[in-house]
Amino acid sequence: xxxxxxxxxxxxxxxxxxxxxxxxxxxxxxxxxxxxxxxxxxxxxxxxxxxxxxxxxxxxxxxxxxxxxxxxxxxxxxxxxxxxxxxxxxxxxxxxxxxxxxxx
Amino acid sequence: xxxxxxxxxxxxxxxxxxxxxxxxxxxxxxxxxxxxxxxxxxxxxxxxxxxxxxxxxxxxxxxxxxxxxxxxxxxxxxxxxxxxxxxxxxxxxxxxxxxxxxxxxxxxxxxxxxxxxxxxxx
Numbered sequence: 001x002x003x004x005x006x007x008x009x010x011x012x013x014x015x016x017x018x019x020x021x022x023x024x025x026x027x028x029x030x031x032x033x034x035x036x037x038x039x040x041x042x043x044x045x046x047x048x049x050x051x052x053x054x055x056x057x058x059x060x061x062x063x064x065x066x067x068x069x070x071x072x073x074x075x076x077x078x079x080x081x082x083x084x085x086x087x088x089x090x091x092x093x094x095x096x097x098x099x100x101x102x103x104x
Numbered sequence: 105x106x107x108x109x110x111x112x113x114x115x116x117x118x119x120x121x122x123x124x125x126x127x128x129x130x131x132x133x134x135x136x137x138x139x140x141x142x143x144x145x146x147x148x149x150x151x152x153x154x155x156x157x158x159x160x161x162x163x164x165x166x167x168x169x170x171x172x173x174x175x176x177x178x179x180x181x182x183x184x185x186x187x188x189x190x191x192x193x194x195x196x197x198x199x200x201x202x203x204x205x206x207x208x209x210x211x212x213x214x215x216x217x218x219x220x221x222x223x224x225x226x
Contacts, residue, residue: 001167034212036151043200043219044151049212055205087151092141092164092204092211095151 002026004088006096012104017078021099023071023088032091035064035073038098039084047086048073075101106130108140108201110220116191117226126184126201126217133177133184134159137206140184141213142175144197152197156204157184193224 003026013019023033031051036044046055048064051071061076075082083103088096112124126140133140138159145151155175156164165173174187184201198221202213 032210034208034210036213038151043202043216044213045216046205046212046214049205049208050210053208055212055214089151089153089212092139092156092213093153093166095143095153098150 002029002090002094004090004094004096006086006088006099008099009097010100010102012102013078014104015078015080018074018076019078019101020075021073021086021088021101023066023073023096025069025071025090028068029090031067033064033066033071034089034091035062036087036089037082037084038087044087106203106215108203108215108217110199110201110217112199112220112222114221115223115225118192118224120191122186122188122191122195122222124186124188124199124201124220124222125178125181126186128182128184128203132179133182134179139204139206139211141202141204142184142186143200143202143213144195145200145219146194146197149197154188154199155186191224195222196224197222 033051035048038044052064107129141156142154157175198219200219201217203215204211205214
């Protein structure tokens with residue numbers, strides 16, 4: 001099975017900061033990579049699919065990059081509503097362990 | 105507007121079989137490119153993908169759980185049904201169903217149900 005490893009596991013940042021979350025696959029997954037945002041008590045929300053394509057309705061401060069085994073999610077100019085947990089997912093299956101983004 | 109809603113028991117006993125239903129609204133389960141997955145999340149833990157069924161009845165399962173899982177469609181009710189056998193307290197979680205967007209090549213899930221919480225306890 002393909003394993004997905006996210007780093008860091010948690011991150012503290014301030015409103016207006018730029019943050020980057022990384023996701024590494026245990027083998028080549030080409031660009032079959034999705035990113036989700038989850039807030040407490042809510043279902044996840046798709047942010048990025050196909051590694052770098054912004055899902056409709058998602059603010060442009062979110063961006064994704066990478067291919068093969070190494071991927072990044074970048075959030076420019078953090079907004080208060082961005083503080084949440086972020087997950088990467090390989091294609092339709094394995095999720096990373098999550099990155100909790102907290103307010104500094 | 106496509107919506108999904110999970111239903112099932114809130115409490116099951118150890119060793120019992122769990123049956124969950126995901127009811128689709130606004131779209132038929134038989135629509136081409138319709139793919140529905142089940143995902144769970146234990147309290148305070150990460151998401152775990154469980155299984156997927158496609159419009160053409162192709163089925164996919166988590167390697168670690170495939171001996172306990174069965175996913176199926178009930179077209180008369182426009183539902184996707186997941187059964188999980190031999191439930192254990194570690195299976196306590198919120199269970200979500202979600203649709204893979206038909207416009208992605210990476211099967212990103214763009215529509216999610218609200219989730220249903222299942223507790224396994226005697």
